[in-house]
Amino acid sequence: MRHLEPKDISVPEVFKLLLSGIAPRPIALVATISENGNPNLAPFSYFNAFGSNPPFVAFSPSSRVRDGSRKDTYYNLIREKECTIQVVTHSMVEQVNLASSEFATGIDEFVKSGLTPLPSDLVTPPRVKESPFQMECLLHQEVALGDGKGSGNLMICRIIKFHVAEEVYDESGENIDPHRMDLV
Numbered sequence: 001m002r003h004l005e006p007k008d009i010s011v012p013e014v015f016k017l018l019l020s021g022i023a024p025r026p027i028a029l030v031a032t033i034s035e036n037g038n039p040n041l042a043p044f045s046y047f048n049a050f051g052s053n054p055p056f057v058a059f060s061p062s063s064r065v066r067d068g069s070r071k072d073t074y075y076n077l078i079r080e081k082e083c084t085i086q087v088v089t090h091s092m093v094e095q096v097n098l099a100s101s102e103f104a105t106g107i108d109e110f111v112k113s114g115l116t117p118l119p120s121d122l123v124t125p126p127r128v129k130e131s132p133f134q135m136e137c138l139l140h141q142e143v144a145l146g147d148g149k150g151s152g153n154l155m156i157c158r159i160i161k162f163h164v165a166e167e168v169y170d171e172s173g174e175n176i177d178p179h180r181m182d183l184v
Contacts, residue, residue, distance in 0.1 A: 004017070011065050011148075011149060011150040012065055012150075014150075015065065015150060019045060024183075025045055025046075025047070025048075026047055026048065026087060026088075026183060026184075027043050027044070027045055027047065027087070027088040027096070027183075027184050028043065028044045028045075028047035028057070028059045028085050028086070028087075028088075029041065029042075029043050029044075029085070029086040029087070029088050029096055029099070029128055029131060030042055030043075030044060030059060030061075030073050030077075030083050030084070030085050030086075031083060031084045031085075031086070031110075031117075031125040031126055031127065031128065032072070032073050032076035032077050032080060032082075032083045032125050033076060033080055033082075033124045033125045034072065034076055034105070034106065035076075035079060035080075036106070038106050038108060039108055039109070039110055039117060039125065039126055040072045040073055040076055040108075040109060041099045041108075041109035041110055041113065041115065041128070042061075042071055042072070042073045042099060042100065042109065043088060043096050043097075043099060043100050044059040044060065044061060044073075046059060046060035046062065046152065047059040047060075047085075050156070054158055054159075055158070055159040056140065056156055056157065056158055056159065057085055057135065057137065057156075057157050057159060058154055058155060058156045058157065059085065059154075059155055059157075060145070060152040060153060060154050060155065061073050061074040061077075061153055061155065062150060062151065062152045062153065063148070063149055063150060063151050063152075063153070064149065064150075065149050065150040066149070067149065068148065068149040068150075068151075070153070072105055074153055074155075077139050077142075077155055078139070078142060080124065080125075081138060081139040082123040082124060082125060082136075082137065082138050082139065083123070083125050083137050083139070083157060084120055084123060084125045084126065084127045084128070084134060084135065084136055084137065085134075085135045085137055085157065086127065086128045086131035086133065086134045086135070087131055087132070087133045087181065087183055088131065088183065088184045089130075089131065089132065089181065089182045089183055089184065090182050090183075090184055091130070091182065092115065092128075092130040092131065093184050095113040095114050095115050095130070096113065096115075096184075098112055098113040098114070099112065099113040099115065110126070110128075115128050115129070115130055116128065116129035116130060117129070118134075120136050120161075121136065121161055122136050122160050122161050123136045123137070123138070123160070127163060132164065132165035132167070132168045132180075132181060133162075133163075133164055133165070133168070133176075133181065134162070134163040134164075135159045135161070135162055135163075136159070136160050136161040136162075136163075137157035137158060137159050137160065138157065138158050138160055139155060139156075139157055140156045140157060140158045141156045142154070142155055142156070143156065164176065167180065168180040168181050
């Protein structure tokens with residue numbers, strides 16, 4: 001057994017430990033809108049659900065390790081206070097990988113990735129058609145988890161509407177079948 005203290009290893013080594021040691025981990029595909037009305041789309045591997053009454057999810061747009069800068073998603077969500085969050089399936093993983101590329105601010109990742117935007121009902125950011133499980137969310141709270149390179153920013157979002165594809169429900173029609181979801 002290896003015994004490692006985060007203070008004794010590099011930030012990239014800590015990152016690698018967390019990504020490989022805490023698994024499987026769902027991937028959030030988050031859509032936001034810029035102040036100019038441009039859609040933004042980015043995946044996040046630090047993501048999960050926290051509570052059901054009311055329903056909350058959280059994800060972490062961490063600062064970049066190389067220079068401490070933040071993704072457009074962070075700034076858009078702080079300013080606009082709304083987003084959509086989708087789960088990622090194996091059938092869309094290549095497109096999501098394209099959306100994870102570092103494009104210049106203002107570039108539409110929907111166009112670059114080939115993913116299809118759908119209008120949302122209660123928030124401005126679009127949903128992603130290819131995902132079978134989509135959530136419209138409002139930012140409830142942002143929690144800064146440090147101020148250095150690679151530090152996290154926990155974005156706690158309240159779900160105000162779910163969109164679930166009929167084909168992922170089991171035969172009873174009451175429960176989602178995780179095998180039908182085929183999540184990454």
